[in-house]
Amino acid sequence: MNYEQVGNDVILHNTNSFNICEILECGQCFRFFKLDALDYVIVAFSKVLRITQQGNTVKFHNTTTQDFENIWFDYFDLQRNYEEIKQRLCQDDEVMQKAVNFAGGIRILNQEIWECLISFIISQNNRIPMIKKAVNNLSVSYGNKICDEYYSFPTIEQLLNKEPEQLKLCKTGFRAKYICDAVNKISNGEIKLNEFSKKQTPEIKTELMSINGVGPKVSDCVMLFSCKRHEVFPTDVWIKRIVYKLYFNDKDVSLKEIWNFSNEKFGELAGFAQQYLFYYARENF
DNA sequence: CTCCAGGGATCAG
DNA sequence: CTGATCCATGGA
Numbered sequence: 001m002n003y004e005q006v007g008n009d010v011i012l013h014n015t016n017s018f019n020i021c022e023i024l025e026c027g028q029c030f031r032f033f034k035l036d037a038l039d040y041v042i043v044a045f046s047k048v049l050r051i052t053q054q055g056n057t058v059k060f061h062n063t064t065t066q067d068f069e070n071i072w073f074d075y076f077d078l079q080r081n082y083e084e085i086k087q088r089l090c091q092d093d094e095v096m097q098k099a100v101n102f103a104g105g106i107r108i109l110n111q112e113i114w115e116c117l118i119s120f121i122i123s124q125n126n127r128i129p130m131i132k133k134a135v136n137n138l139s140v141s142y143g144n145k146i147c148d149e150y151y152s153f154p155t156i157e158q159l160l161n162k163e164p165e166q167l168k169l170c171k172t173g174f175r176a177k178y179i180c181d182a183v184n185k186i187s188n189g190e191i192k193l194n195e196f197s198k199k200q201t202p203e204i205k206t207e208l209m210s211i212n213g214v215g216p217k218v219s220d221c222v223m224l225f226s227c228k229r230h231e232v233f234p235t236d237v238w239i240k241r242i243v244y245k246l247y248f249n250d251k252d253v254s255l256k257e258i259w260n261f262s263n264e265k266f267g268e269l270a271g272f273a274q275q276y277l278f279y280y281a282r283e284n285f
Numbered sequence: 286c287t288c289c290a291g292g293g294a295t296c297a298g
Numbered sequence: 299c300t301g302a303t304c305c306a307t308g309g310a
Contacts, residue, residue: 027291124292130308131291173306178293215293236291254300278291288310297302 001078003068010068012058017082019105020053026106026279028225030119030132031139031153045071045112046144046152077107085272093265095246096273099280106275109225113193114186115153116226117208120218121178130171137170159183178213185211201229216255230271233262239274242281 003012012018020040024032033041038053049072050061060068073079086104090097115135122134135153142154142162159167160183164176172179185191191211196204201223208219217236223229233239235258243258244250253261266273 120291123290125290125305126292126307127290127309134307168306171307174304175306213293217292221291234291238291282291290307290309293305295302295304298300 003065005065008062010060010063010065010072012060013056015056015058017086017105018053018056018058018076018107019103020051020058022103022105022279023076023107023109026103026275027128027282028221028275029109029111030123030128030135031115041150043139043146043150043152044075044115046146047071048146048148048150074110077110080107082107082272085269089266089269089273089276096276099276102283103276103279106279108230108271108275110228111226112153113196113222113226114156117182117193117211117214117218117222118153118159118179120221120225121182121211121213122172122175123221124175124213124215124218126173126175134171134173138167138172141170156183156186160187175213178211181212182214196227201231204229224271224274231263231268233259233266233270233274235259235262235274236278238278238281241285242277245285 001012001015003010020038024034024040024042029042031043035041035050040051042049042051047063047067049063052059052061060072063072086100090100118138119131119135123131126134136151138159139151139153142158143152145151159179162180162183164180167176167179186193191207204223204227205216205219208214208222209216217234220232220234224232224234235255240258243261244252247261247265262270262273
């Protein structure tokens with residue numbers, strides 16, 4: 001892979017394991033807008049980025065080499081060798097071979113922790129289109145306008161001292177009080193998001209789960225999608241279904257059995273395996 | 286109309 | 299520790 005600045009765009013050549021549709025639609029991220037097939041607008045880090053793709057050429061519109069190197073390179077996890085990851089996961093595993101064959105262009109985005117946390121709090125018992133709407137409503141109501149109809153996700157300060165009833169206007173529903181609790185615990189220093197990178201995974205999980213409305217699934221998503229903890233295996237209804245069906249011969253198993261299974265089978269690659277399986281399950285069952 | 290969604294809190298046994 | 303019920307909201 002190599003890249004070059006052409007006018008106002010940065011163009012990636014010879015990109016492998018990269019499909020912008022699969023990356024965005026696989027459920028890890030909620031702040032994007034589809035303009036066309038392989039033509040998306042992403043809002044992250046208070047910036048608006050349009051991406052188009054043709055084959056293994058990816059164009060980042062209206063950006064600079066500086067932003068590409070400082071923000072988007074890590075955001076899209078471009079330093080990681082996904083070919084090797086896929087090869088290791090598919091070794092002696094026909095299920096994973098199908099999943100990877102279906103969507104081998106998935107990459108795990110490295111998102112901002114704060115936004116990721118609030119987004120996945122909203123995700124509980126909710127549907128993806130509704131989650132996207134609620135997150136966007138919060139951004140329009142409390143964030144800053146970046147350009148056109150695009151707004152940055154609100155900062156912690158911008159959500160400070162808001163009542164649950166106010167946040168419900170953004171269609172967050174019963175989760176509004178959970179958002180308030182997250183804001184409070186972070187703003188009073190009880191939870192320090194910027195120290196997560198120094199901590200062990202179980203320690204982060206305990207801290208996240210001290211927030212009302214954050215359980216094992218939401219905390220695993222936050223750790224996988226914004227803390228680079230690839231050994232976790234976020235287990236929701238879809239993952240349960242596909243793991244039963246494809247690995248346990250339709251036998252209903254407990255959460256702990258699924259975690260033990262993923263840990264033994266996928267180990268440090270469990271998070272990647274989860275994304276391939278999740279997208280495969282969502283689109284095919 | 287009813288049912289349910291990328292879960293988790295709460296309560297009963 | 300395991301299971302049932304409820305939660306806002308809106309689309310099917």
